[in-house]
Amino acid sequence: MEGVGFTKALYAMIYREVIRYRRAYSRMLGSVLNPIIWLIFFGIGWASLFRDNIFRQIFLGLDYITFLAPGIVMMAIFSASFLGGVSMLWDREFGFLKEILVAPSSRSASLIGKSIGIAFTALVQGILILMVTLPLTNNVNLYGILPAIIVSYIVSLGFTSLGMAIASRMNSMEGFHLIVSVVMMPIIFLSGAFYPINGLPDWMTILIYGNPLTYGVDLVRYLLTGVYAVDPMLSLIGTILFTTVFTALSAYLFEKTTI
């Protein structure tokens, strides 16, 4: 017999994350503004240079802003969920982790609850950004929005778990910045969020196809705009697979965590 009240522990951790998110206005604002700044200052800059119709074939037939928008949304969702997962380090630093570790409920329940909560807040951000982005884009498939949200949530769960898995192997805050530059930046740049992934050097292509975020970005772009680089079915399978593996990994590592 392992622990008591799986659903209660699950609910407790979702409740906690949602309250914390609601209370941290500045965090919420910052996380929404940052991608919008990317979209406007980075996106509009390049979009003006790529204005001519001959460039459209590079971006799979889309104008650059419409191509970039799903990528920016996924970048935001990825950052929020991954950093949210890594924020388990703060729980360790400020002691709350011990409260969970010494409780009789299943640790997996607490972990999965936290992950559901963080992924939910990341999704809310993603939706906010999508709404700001939509007026700048052309011919977005509105019926694709709901499926895109569902896919985003699966991606988000996966990267929250990855963040937590990494955090449960770290004992201090020192490695945090290293993780941000060594893990986060490459995942974002090598996901096809900013540029199409066909016709790149071989070594880069390998990294891109090994990057879990690539499939999420490509799938969401397909659902919103109809263009894709990887077969959408394959992307869906890849996304679900990565999320399952990361969740299992984080649960396994967390079960073994000591203080």
Place this chain on the structure above:
Amino acid sequence: MGRKKVIEVLNLTKKFGDFTAVDNVRFDVYEGEIFGFLGPNGAGKTTTINMLITLLKPTSGEAYVAGYNVVKEPYRVRRMIGVVFQDPTIDRYLTGYENMYIHGLIYGLPREKIRNRIDELLKFVDLYEFRDKPVKTYSGGMIRRLEIARSLLHIPKILFLDEPTLGLDPQTRAKIWEYIERLRYEHNVTIFMTTHYMDEAEKLCDRIAIIDHGRIIALDTPENLIKMVGDEVVYVRIDGQPIDIDKLRGINSYIKDVEIRSNQIIFSVSNSSKAIPTILEHLVGLGVDVQEVKYHKPDMGDVFLKLTGRDLRDDEGSWKDMVRTVLRRWR
């Protein structure tokens, strides 16, 4: 004694690499008592607690808490215990109420019951009017009180308190002591606490284990431990007035020994407050002009000094404590 054991520790050892933090420790804690672990920082107190609360695996030996093996049945142990750690373990962004509510949920309590009990416990620690304020606005003492209240929410049989008053000011310490004393009567729990404050151990604990370098070097009631060091001593300064030592014997039954050294008479007594008045009366009767009277009552500090040859006070206020105190204020 026939009292029920709620904690049973058998040759518990924990090594970190070559360093032995807890060395073959063996003791029992009985139902309803306040049992204290007293020792300097780094003596192995927290390591012992962490093993008993299932957060650390022993290198060897066994421990049973509430009848369950801490290694084999951690989830059962966890359900029976409440823990207040040395450093805060609350979420600062949540209110006192929300922190307790989450605790109730992860301990699997029914929601209705959680709500009623939170109010009752917040009243017990005088935090009811702060229930809806975020914990980051609380003082160190309030946080400690909230954690005590929270640890009682699921009605534990045994409460573990790791340095419950570390870094708190004297008034707050006194207040926390009061709660701890009321706890066992009003909430019917056995308390296992660690401290490096001698006064705290002496005042609160029914039995004290003195721990040093990972070993228990003495275990008894505070009274017996203090008796072990020796008698109370009364010093009477007479500035070289001639006096016959034989006339000082047998003044009353509390006096065990008398000696005269340079300008003072030294009485070893079993109870200085009872002995002093008759001693003075007797000396005045002999025509002695008493200049000054002092007495010394041995305390846990003397016990520690006698057992280890070191002063426990030297170990207080290490840099780690200082950092911790500063951090706590800053948080």
